[in-house]
């Protein structure tokens with residue numbers, strides 16, 4: 001009776017559907033899991049290929065092909081630092097962000113004793129020189145770039161320098177990061193760039209009249225910065241509607257490991273790199289996969305370093321480490337990781 005009742009409940013009552021539905025649910029769940037693991041391994045693949053990219057771009061990859069011999073000059077109340085490779089094929093103007101200076105782009109050397117050589121800046125310069133770009137960097141007059149007289153000064157310096165070096169016939173391109181990106185976006189209405197790259201910057205397009213001959217523009221941005229992402233989307237749409245070519249490269253976060261800092265920072269050895277990584281793990285600055293939990297600027301890593309008795313770190317390397325931590329978090333930082341794509345994009349418009 002009980003059995004019967006059970007049976008009839010299972011098969012003859014409205015709950016008859018239960019078994020096929022349960023089977024279907026089971027199959028669906030299985031499929032969902034399969035898809036999840038496929039996606040996960042796909043993502044892991046992407047992440048490890050990005051980690052591979054980071055690893056491939058060691059600070060000394062250009063050691064045998066490019067030597068830095070920059071020249072530093074003073075003009076219009078600021079300094080410019082430049083280098084021209086053998087048979088240059090184009091000119092690249094590089095603009096730093098707030099708190100940046102021209103000296104950040106070049107390694108310290110007898111040619112430039114006060115140069116600092118931040119890891120991303122110096123690699124951008126090296127990539128450029130290796131591909132035949134003459135490089136000119138200028139310091140902003142104040143902490144950040146301004147968009148009045150400073151634009152005229154930038155224009156004057158670039159014109160004077162390219163004429164003086166007989167480079168005025170070559171294609172002229174520019175890359176600016178953050179405040180430098182705003183600056184380049186405005187400078188492009190004065191100077192005839194054939195292409196510009198705006199890195200982690202949406203540009204000053206709300207404040208300018210853009211004409212049809214505005215140069216093709218590549219946005220290199222970090223989509224974690226949602227607010228800026230939104231503005232970049234709007235500006236890309238506006239430029240496209242005016243018939244101006246736009247492209248975009250998205251920069252994603254990557255995990256730290258015991259060797260990332262040594263790989264990317266000249267003068268930071270493997271032992272210190274591994275110790276720093278361990279300290280960051282211990283302090284919970286990075287998650288179990290090596291990703292920064294917060295932006296480097298808001299991570300108390302310098303305090304942790306001071307408190308740790310385990311260290312002899314050259315203080316001059318602090319800004320270099322800071323930059324790589326910001327870059328690994330991928331919210332707002334200068335990056336050279338996409339140099340190949342960036343320079344290919346510059347070159348694709350030169351013939």
Ligand SMILES: *[C@@H]1O[C@H](CO)[C@@H](O)[C@H](O)[C@H]1NC(C)=O
Nearest residue numbers: 075076149152153154156157
């Ligand atoms: C920059 O310096 C040059 C040479 O001294 C000068 O002729 C030019 O007017 C200056 N430009 C600006 C915008 O002050």
Ligand SMILES: *[C@@H]1O[C@H](CO)[C@@H](O)[C@H](O)[C@H]1NC(C)=O
Nearest residue numbers: 215216243244245246348349
């Ligand atoms: C935009 O870029 C494409 C591909 O590089 C090119 O074919 C096209 O001519 C460009 N258009 C303009 C307006 O520059």
